[in-house]
Amino acid sequence: MPIAFSKYHGLGNNFILIDNRHQAEPLLSQAEAIEWCDRNFGIGADGVIFLLPDTNSQESGQGNGHVMRIFNSDGSEPEMCGNGVRCLAKFMQDLEIKPIAADPTNGQPNPHYKLQTGAGLIGLQLDADGQITVDMGEPHLLAKEIPTTLVDAEEKAIAIDLEVAGQTWQVTTVSMGNPHCITFIDDVAKIDLAAIGPQFEHHSAFPQRINTEFIQVRDRNYVKMLVWERGAGATLACGTGACAVVVAGVLNNVCDRQCTVNLPGGDLRIHWSETTNHVMMTGPAVKVFTGLQADGIN
Structure with missing residues (x-):
């Protein structure tokens, strides 16, 4: 049977979205997701996102009764994706899934969704200007939470020297439900991302691989970022990475x-709220096109 899909992007980080609410398991295997994401022989995307049912959260009143799962373009499954979750919120709007009503007295000035992800329950606010604000939760900083072997398990890796490609980089690690390694440099234009990114991703200091952000600070409230994503490679944007960068910037x-x-x-x-310790991310999500893929499942 043909499978209906929609393609969305968040700042060029692009995803195939599938309405998977009728069953608990993804309609595609990880191998099929690789084929769909191929930019020459498939639809082309950084990942495939599935909107699945979650009867547990619906019955408990926590969330809208939906789960987000994502397969990267290499078939791996990350815990979460910041740009992807914004695209999923827009997809849910387009599917006419009713959001939770606004409640200004409870800190919710706009309608919103709540989704279960591999990184926990995520809140998605539908802003009046069309942007989406995501409550990304609290950052995690202990080495065991990343995970990384750069420092002892109960310590934080902040401004630690790391040898990669014959060069010493000063790095800070942050988990936003998925692992990030941030390094502050003078000029991101001088980074050969395709050469250096994989060496960070597969470094022995990161047993579950790592997302890597190269950051040029323009001033205290504006930074430039290049990212190499674990399982996807060079992408135009990474929402969890942007959150991790600001946390690392404050820590440094x-x-x-x-x-x-x-x-x-x-x-x-x-x-990054000093009061709640939660990181809030605001950005766009745009539908590109919809279609039917005839040969996704045998």
Whole structure:
């Protein structure tokens, strides 16, 4: 049977979205997701996102009764994806899934969704200007939470020297439900991302591989970012990465808690709340096209 899909992008980070609410398991295998993501022989995407049912959260009143799962273009399954979850919120709107009503008295000025992800329950606010604000939750900083062997398990890896490709890089690690390694440099234009990115991703210090962000600080509330994503390679944007960058910037005293992160695909606005410790991410999500894939499943 043909499978209906929609393609969306968040700042050029692009995904195939599948309405998978009628069954608990993804309609595609990881091998099929690789084929669909192929930019020459498939639809072309950085990953495939499935909107699945979650009767447990629906019955408990936590969330809208939906789960997000994602397969990267290499078939791996990350815990979460910041740009992808914004695309999923827009997809849910287009499917006419009713959001939770706004409740200004409870800190919810706009309609919103709540989704279960591999990184936990995520809140998605549908802003009046069409942007989507995502409550990305609290960052995790202990080495065991990344995970990384750069420091002892109960320590934080902040401004630690790491040898990669014959060069010493000063890195900070942050988990936003998925692992990130951030390094601050003078000029992102000088980075050969295709050469250096895989060497960070597969470094022995990161037993579950790593997403890597190369950051040029323009001022305390504006930074430029290049990213090499675990399982996807060079992408135009990474939402969890942008959140991790601002956390790392604050920890290294190079940026403020409210900061714009400029990526090749555009800007994300990030706020790491000193009150709640939650990281909020605001950015767009855009539908590109819809279609039917005839040969996705045998």
